[in-house]
Amino acid sequence: MTDTVPGPSDRPGTVTSGRRQLTRRQEFERRQRRRSATIAAASTAIVVGALVIFVPLTPGWDKVRKSFFDGELFNDSFPRLLDAFVKNLQIFAWSTPFILLIGMLLAIFRNVRTPALFPLRLFAAAYTDIFRGVPVILTILLIGFGVPGLGLDRPYNSPYLWGSVALVLAYSAYVAEVFRAGIESVHESQRAGARSLGLSSSQTMRHVIVPQAVRRVIPPLMNDMVSLQKDVALVSLIGPIEILRQAGIDKSKFANFTPYVAAAVIFLVLTIPETRFVDWLTARERRRTSGTAVR
Amino acid sequence: MIPKLQLIDVRKSFGSRVVLDGVSIDVADREVVAFVGASGSGKSTLLRCVNLLEPIDDGQVVVDDVDISVPGLPVDPIRRRIGMVFQSFNLFPHMNVLKNLSLAPRKVLGVSRSEAENTARELLERLGLGDRADAYPDQLSGGQQQRVAIARSLAMSPEILLLDEITSALDPELVGEVLDVVRELKGGGMTMLIVTHEMAFAREIADRVCFLHQGQIAEMAPPDKFFSSPENERTRQFLQRVIESGRF
Numbered sequence: 001m002t003d004t005v006p007g008p009s010d011r012p013g014t015v016t017s018g019r020r021q022l023t024r025r026q027e028f029e030r031r032q033r034r035r036s037a038t039i040a041a042a043s044t045a046i047v048v049g050a051l052v053i054f055v056p057l058t059p060g061w062d063k064v065r066k067s068f069f070d071g072e073l074f075n076d077s078f079p080r081l082l083d084a085f086v087k088n089l090q091i092f093a094w095s096t097p098f099i100l101l102i103g104m105l106l107a108i109f110r111n112v113r114t115p116a117l118f119p120l121r122l123f124a125a126a127y128t129d130i131f132r133g134v135p136v137i138l139t140i141l142l143i144g145f146g147v148p149g150l151g152l153d154r155p156y157n158s159p160y161l162w163g164s165v166a167l168v169l170a171y172s173a174y175v176a177e178v179f180r181a182g183i184e185s186v187h188e189s190q191r192a193g194a195r196s197l198g199l200s201s202s203q204t205m206r207h208v209i210v211p212q213a214v215r216r217v218i219p220p221l222m223n224d225m226v227s228l229q230k231d232v233a234l235v236s237l238i239g240p241i242e243i244l245r246q247a248g249i250d251k252s253k254f255a256n257f258t259p260y261v262a263a264a265v266i267f268l269v270l271t272i273p274e275t276r277f278v279d280w281l282t283a284r285e286r287r288r289t290s291g292t293a294v295r
Numbered sequence: 296m297i298p299k300l301q302l303i304d305v306r307k308s309f310g311s312r313v314v315l316d317g318v319s320i321d322v323a324d325r326e327v328v329a330f331v332g333a334s335g336s337g338k339s340t341l342l343r344c345v346n347l348l349e350p351i352d353d354g355q356v357v358v359d360d361v362d363i364s365v366p367g368l369p370v371d372p373i374r375r376r377i378g379m380v381f382q383s384f385n386l387f388p389h390m391n392v393l394k395n396l397s398l399a400p401r402k403v404l405g406v407s408r409s410e411a412e413n414t415a416r417e418l419l420e421r422l423g424l425g426d427r428a429d430a431y432p433d434q435l436s437g438g439q440q441q442r443v444a445i446a447r448s449l450a451m452s453p454e455i456l457l458l459d460e461i462t463s464a465l466d467p468e469l470v471g472e473v474l475d476v477v478r479e480l481k482g483g484g485m486t487m488l489i490v491t492h493e494m495a496f497a498r499e500i501a502d503r504v505c506f507l508h509q510g511q512i513a514e515m516a517p518p519d520k521f522f523s524s525p526e527n528e529r530t531r532q533f534l535q536r537v538i539e540s541g542r543f
Binding site for chain 1: 346348371372374375377378379381383385386387388389398399402403444447448451
């Protein structure tokens with residue numbers, strides 16, 4: 001043995017390139033990455049280029065551009081739409097806590113095993129079957145026009161109220177299914193562990209099963225919340241002037257579809273970061289659960 | 296003297312498969328009984344029946360001269376007197392070690408939080424885990440997790456402890472630290488029923504060894520006799536196979 005420390009290039013299978021010294025494997029992977037990036041860039045350029053060149057060549061392009069992408073009108077209606085969008089956010093904000101609460105209760109009711117509470121189980125099953133099976137838009141129309149038709153007095157005939165109630169009914173059914181899947185995904189051995197310590201079945205549910213279930217379903221739950229944010233626009237059908245309704249008013253006033261495009265842009269600014277965040281959460285959860293097996 | 300635990304002609308089937316076919320045994324206070332046998336012989340089911348995680352089809356489970364297997368009897372007060380430790384630990388992954396240990400004493404026995412946590416810390420100290428109170432289960436080695444699981448059972452001050460293959464999921468070098476805990480418990484006079492594949496350990500720690508075969512006790516004897524001169528042909532064959540596989 002000599003006194004000098006052998007460098008990495010002294011090891012067999014090592015390639016010296018530039019200033020950094022990479023192993024053969026790293027060298028190979030770097031070439032592969034460059035190759036993939038080049039191919040991806042080229043194919044994207046071809047597809048986008050074709051769209052930019054060929055779509056304007058279609059016979060109706062001029063008309064479509066004028067009635068969907070009118071820059072001036074876009075700027076004119078954008079602030080009004082943004083104002084109306086606050087309504088959407090409000091409806092979303094006050095509906096969400098009710099949806100989560102009712103969804104969780106329904107999920108727990110469906111897991112109840114006590115015979116005396118069988119009616120609760122039956123109710124929860126029927127509720128989720130009905131509201132999951134009917135399109136949200138129909139629920140909104142039926143509740144939104146049906147209940148105020150009972151002749152209720154002023155604050156209680158508000159379309160905001162009944163539109164929100166309809167959303168809560170529909171979405172609590174979806175969310176209940178998400179929670180139920182979470183509860184059922186907690187392994188039976190957790191229940192055995194808790195019950196063997198003398199915890200009752202409801203204590204086991206509350207302290208052991210539900211906390212684990214909720215953690216697991218946060219990504220799918222947030223997906224449902226993104227959907228809800230979009231579906232709030234359906235409430236426009238029964239009266240409230242929220243963003244979609246406002247866009248419709250502007251469309252009729254100017255005989256131009258650009259306000260719809262502007263509304264779409266407002267939704268996207270919110271929903272794209274949200275869905276990316278959910279993707280990131282899901283990926284992190286997957287890494288976490290598959291990387292910690294200590295057995 | 297009244298036995299601590301009696302199983303009287305216990306029977307259990309899953310569908311048409313008979314798992315326990317009339318098991319009877321008396322376990323004295325402070326006695327340690329080891330159950331050995333091939334997989335599927337009913338060892339684990341037997342333990343699960345003792346603390347009523349599985350309801351038995353027929354027979355009786357008697358603790359301190361009281362039949363606890365009467366159908367319809369509330370099971371939670373019984374379970375808190377009989378601790379159980381599982382092969383797969385079954386720790387609560389969303390709670391740290393201290394919470395794992397103090398949950399049941401607080402919720403079931405109504406002990407105050409500070410008192411439950413003090414008891415938990417003392418237990419952890421005793422089991423050599425004093426510095427891991429704030430760790431989460433997935434930050435611990437298998438051996439540490441299993442010792443936490445034992446501590447979690449002990450936090451309820453059980454009168455009987457059921458150990459179900461508690462070293463089977465562990466790497467060989469981690470088995471020793473868990474067995475040391477069981478040795479200490481025996482020293483403290485804990486009544487234990489142990490299902491195990493560690494024959495050397497069964498021989499060392501058990502007062503009696505039980506060989507289960509097809510849901511029945513085929514042989515029951517003090518360890519020296521059981522391992523050196525078994526009477527039953529099945530026991531001899533079983534021990535022969537264990538020796539050939541290098542596990543004893």
